[in-house]
Amino acid sequence: MARTIGSHGAKTTEAIRKAGLKLIYQHGYEAMSLRQLAAEVGIQVGSLYNHISTKQDLLFDLIKTHMDALLLALDRALSITGDPVTLLRAFVSFHVTYHIVRKREVFIAYSELRSLEPNHYEEIVAMRRRYERRLTEILEEGCRLGMFEVQDCRVAAYGILSMLTGVCTWFRPTGRLSRDKVIDIYSRQVITGLAPRSRETGRDLGEAPESRS
Amino acid sequence: MARTIGSHGAKTTEAIRKAGLKLIYQHGYEAMSLRQLAAEVGIQVGSLYNHISTKQDLLFDLIKTHMDALLLALDRALSITGDPVTLLRAFVSFHVTYHIVRKREVFIAYSELRSLEPNHYEEIVAMRRRYERRLTEILEEGCRLGMFEVQDCRVAAYGILSMLTGVCTWFRPTGRLSRDKVIDIYSRQVITGLAPRSRETGRDLGEAPESRS
Amino acid sequence: MARTIGSHGAKTTEAIRKAGLKLIYQHGYEAMSLRQLAAEVGIQVGSLYNHISTKQDLLFDLIKTHMDALLLALDRALSITGDPVTLLRAFVSFHVTYHIVRKREVFIAYSELRSLEPNHYEEIVAMRRRYERRLTEILEEGCRLGMFEVQDCRVAAYGILSMLTGVCTWFRPTGRLSRDKVIDIYSRQVITGLAPRSRETGRDLGEAPESRS
Amino acid sequence: MARTIGSHGAKTTEAIRKAGLKLIYQHGYEAMSLRQLAAEVGIQVGSLYNHISTKQDLLFDLIKTHMDALLLALDRALSITGDPVTLLRAFVSFHVTYHIVRKREVFIAYSELRSLEPNHYEEIVAMRRRYERRLTEILEEGCRLGMFEVQDCRVAAYGILSMLTGVCTWFRPTGRLSRDKVIDIYSRQVITGLAPRSRETGRDLGEAPESRS
DNA sequence: CATGAATGAGGCTTCATTCAT
């Protein structure tokens, strides 16, 4: 991805990235043709190659750029002091917000992983793991302090991530619920879900009546 | 999808469906070529057309067959009597099990929705909504009875579905956790997450310290 | 190069090979487009791929087939008994004849060597060396018997081969000279050129007045 | 081919010609792209057009320049007095030397003839004929004087040219044989090959006449 | 002069689909 900053062509490059984002989001990487992409940008197919080196490279560039931004933003969002509950709430808020605002990047970065060449795939998956790790660490700290109670922090983290990420598949900014409302709802559902069992009663709603093997 | 039941070719037809499932799961519908498919089955490309009418039709058939089976199985799984908590636990167990066992069908039915022609798309989405509706109803009933407390049952249902469905992206049968263990963990996390706020304290972990509008 | 003997498609395959031979001879491998080739054959471009696997493969197939035939024919032509002069005359006759009759194959096999992929290149060059070796051996035997006198049999062989091969660049079947006449002329020129120096004078026309190192 | 003599850009122009020579020799005219050429020179593709007018023009310029130089050098090499044998030896020496030293120009001028546009093609072929004519004239004079005996001077000339030109396909400056040695070998082979049949013996293996000047 | 971007044609190859055998 050669990006000649300041030059006139930078505008075209950016337009290609934007159009690529849109079309890949809409139709998928495989289903998007460079013909479509060029048409969307308003240039000839061959001209694309003044800005990208390969269709595959465009995909990688889009995903990589997104992941970089995501990790950076997460760092900033979690650079607060507070107990695990506070951090978890910050995480939920950040994750949901980011996944709503950058809906398309987020979707592509996940659903087109398999379209990446092995090398690129590995690189992105590694970044994704770093992201997940941040949440897992919060859960682990919460368990240590007795604020959360989960049988497996990794599994819990995966569950939370799936739940939150799902937001970007149905949330509409113009819909019934505001973004903050959704964050509120999910924060409660997530944090309550990790609550330790009540000491007094000895059981809670989540425990199965009979034991399983 | 012409299936000549009983004839010798039925075996081939089934082989095509099986191979199609595998290849679409691996590479995606757009990325799978009928040449690959034929090769996987061990026949020539042209011969495929004795069994399928169209690549698109094969996709639809696979998804439709899956959705029929899914809804039927859900019916069976929820045909028990019990309070919402019991039903919810049954739902979680069913959903996770099905998504682990029929991992590929489930994945395709979701990720290749966009590859369906409008008519087919509508049909499948309607079925999917019926599925989601079953969970939402359980939550609504639970709220009515005071066993759950959520601000929005649809949103809660989406969250739960996302969480549970995520299982099929990381679960490995040979992994650290057994299927039952995973069901156990998620049941607790889901049901606890819906628990009403403690009456005594008047607030719970999930509520934000400051008020929101 | 899949060649299904007896099937209807074999005719097309052969037509492609023939047209490929013609076009590569005329314009060169790089300059020949598959569009041209398909047009020459009278089919669609894509249909070519029912008969060839690759443009490169077509080239290799043409050259390899030629080299096989050439070596086989040489074997037959030299399967006579006789002294080196007789064998050399047989070689000249064979080489010139073959290079006139199979003018295009011969030309391609030489001029498009550089268009072959490394593996293919090596294979063909090895065959070519076997061909050259046959001539060199005749010269060596002739020298042993005192019938020829050359300072370096390999160089002499190269010279002879170049001279004879050049025929196919200018010979016209309808031209002034018959094929047999040309063979006659070249036989004499080649064989005379290898004649030992006259015993009486101790020197001959080919020796330079001043000595060289 | 605009050559701004004396200007700074002349260096670039010369670099382009040199790189073009190299790349066309290596890959052929059709296979060489202007992108490669520009990269080899170290400039951008567009910049080439400040120095050449067309890819075709570059080819023609390279060949034409070479042919001019070749004919001029031949004139100089043959501007000696002497009998046909002396002249022939001078020709052989010159031709071999030139074809070894200017290996790439020579090769291109021959192998890329077919890549020239009709006009250019005719022009170069005419020059080539003038070159060949010089050799033919020597042979004709030699025949007139009874020093050579060939049935057809044109054919003999073609044969000799082919033989000598072949040198540039296998000669390596660092190889087993020095350039002078090769010239020596070929001079003898060529001249001996033209020797008249011995009057006394009536055989044709090339006996030397008694004297030469 | 050099540059980078644009063009439009065309490169090789693969695609889903059809159909005579």
Add this chain to the structure above:
DNA sequence: GATGAATGAAGCCTCATTCAT
């Protein structure tokens, strides 16, 4: 039913060339 061959569209990419900056 299966096959191999044909189709025509489309896939990604590279080409030589032009031109404003």
